[in-house]
Amino acid sequence: MYYQLSDFESLVESAVLYIRQKGRSEATINHFKWQWEQVRQYLKKREMETFSARDIMGYCNDKFGTTDYLSLKKYQHDCARQLLCLAEFIESGQMPDALRVQHADYDVRQWNPVFSAFMEEKRRQQRRTGTIYLYKCYLCNFLRAMLQQEINAPAMLNSFAIAGYITHMYSQSKGAKEVSLRVIKVFLSYLYANRLTDKDFSTVVPRGRFPKRSEVPSVYTPDELQKILSCADRSTRTGKRDYAFLLITYRLGLRISDLVSLKLQNINWECNELSFIQVKTGNPVTLPVPEDVGNALIDYLRYCRPNVPASYVFVSRNYPYGKLCPKLISQVIRSHIRASGIDTGNRKTGAHAFRHSMAYNLLAAKTQLPVISEIMGHSVLATTMCYLRIDIESLRACALEVPSFPCDFYQQKGGFFYE
Structure with a gap:
């Protein structure tokens, strides 16, 4: 659906009314309005008389330089979410109920049959909801990395691709790397146990050996x-x-x-x-x-x-x-x-x-x-x-006093070592 640029303000008014009826606070609405005003300035600068949802997405991509919204920082993610809501409103007259960017499981759609079966097994094992979420996030990152190397099936996995990914992943966070290693190891063991791979590639993945509770807890008086x-x-x-x-x-x-x-x-x-x-x-x-x-x-x-x-x-x-x-x-x-x-x-x-x-x-x-x-x-x-x-x-x-040594100790070999 195409709109005239002159109709942009009336479109924003309708969108604001929609999110206000959803119970959003005025502070949140102001954030949305400010972000949408940036879109209007973008369209005006380009002298576009008409616009559509595709143009909103074009502005979003120009602003953040990527379509992988999961890689954005929190503030950037919120901005992208507000832009996506406007694009959805232009197309359907509605916005997602949660007003957030949906988790991009479609990024690994070529792995979906295996990925879905693995996640279903974890649910049957009665893993906690938080654990299921961690499996989902870390495994999606791994599978997306495999797809970038054109590995879209278990039979195409190889040790070099796996080792290359785990060498560079989460280099700034030891805790995240440890959890990711565990998830990948479990997933590769699952593939071998179900005869989806000829080799047990879980042996390629090292065990995370990061000390737990290495930091002193933060306290306030x-x-x-x-x-x-x-x-x-x-x-x-x-x-x-x-x-x-x-x-x-x-x-x-x-x-x-x-x-x-x-x-x-x-x-x-x-x-x-x-x-x-x-x-x-x-x-x-x-x-x-x-x-x-x-x-x-x-x-x-x-x-x-x-x-x-x-x-x-x-x-x-x-x-x-x-x-x-x-x-x-x-x-x-x-x-x-x-x-x-x-x-x-x-x-x-x-x-x-x-x-x-x-x-x-x-x-x-x-x-x-x-x-x-x-x-x-x-x-x-x-x-x-x-x-x-x-x-x-x-x-x-609990501190103990350091015992004193006899003078003979310091006079060994004429006191040469203790001068």
Whole structure:
């Protein structure tokens, strides 16, 4: 469908009305409008009297220099998403419900029969949703690399192509490389077990030998955490919500996955307890609700939370008031840390830093490790022991004095080696 350039403003008005009816905030709408204005300037500069969705995509490709949107940075990905929404609206009068770029599984469509069968086997093995997602992402990257070398079937695989890919992949991230190696190794073993390859190419893939927990956990002192919490504007609905989950993350050490999955029925107001099943481990956890956490929750639930049938404690502020996105919580925490003016140095600013801080404060209060392990919801005590590295005062108490040597030791061979 073609539009006149003079009709661009009316098209934008219709598109804005569409996303406003979808419950998008005014701030989000302004981002869309700004990006679409760049398209109008682009068309005007090229003196195009008419335009179509193809011209929108042409602008997108000129702007980012690629059609592989999965390789873009987050900000670029968001811009591309807004442009794709306008192109879709021109074609069909609608936009994707999620308003995001769909995962490009079609990039490996020539591998789809094998790829789909492998993913289905993982689902039958009852792998967790997060694990399935990791298999999907890392395996798609591997298969796209094979397609670039014109390898579009298992029978065409060879050791050189596989070794060439794993040599250069994720050179800046050891953790991502380790996970990718495991996924590729499992996939190649699957191909050999199902007689899709003559050789077991999994032997070409080395085992990831990267030390776990090599970094010291990032922690913040109680004074710093109070500064961060004070940055939440509790006079607004959003501020009350943000303050509530910031306080829960700090005081109870919940993982983001558990926080966004927290439901109203998990709160026992009579006993002042929080009982839930951990998403990561599947273990049940019961935690006491401190008075300040309880008051923050009541303030949010009574005055700010939309009156919707959804059972989740924390819901989005816009229609359809669904479950919060984990990335939103991380972004809120980072923004509050920046607003507090704290010098973070090399410390991380994500939600997990709050969890580490709670463990650090418990250690500083001389809390026993088994108690901390139970509060944190760790499956084994060894996981909790990694926090011992941040308890500097207790480590100092473990230091031993260096014994002195007798004078005869330094006088060996006339003291030649110790002058």
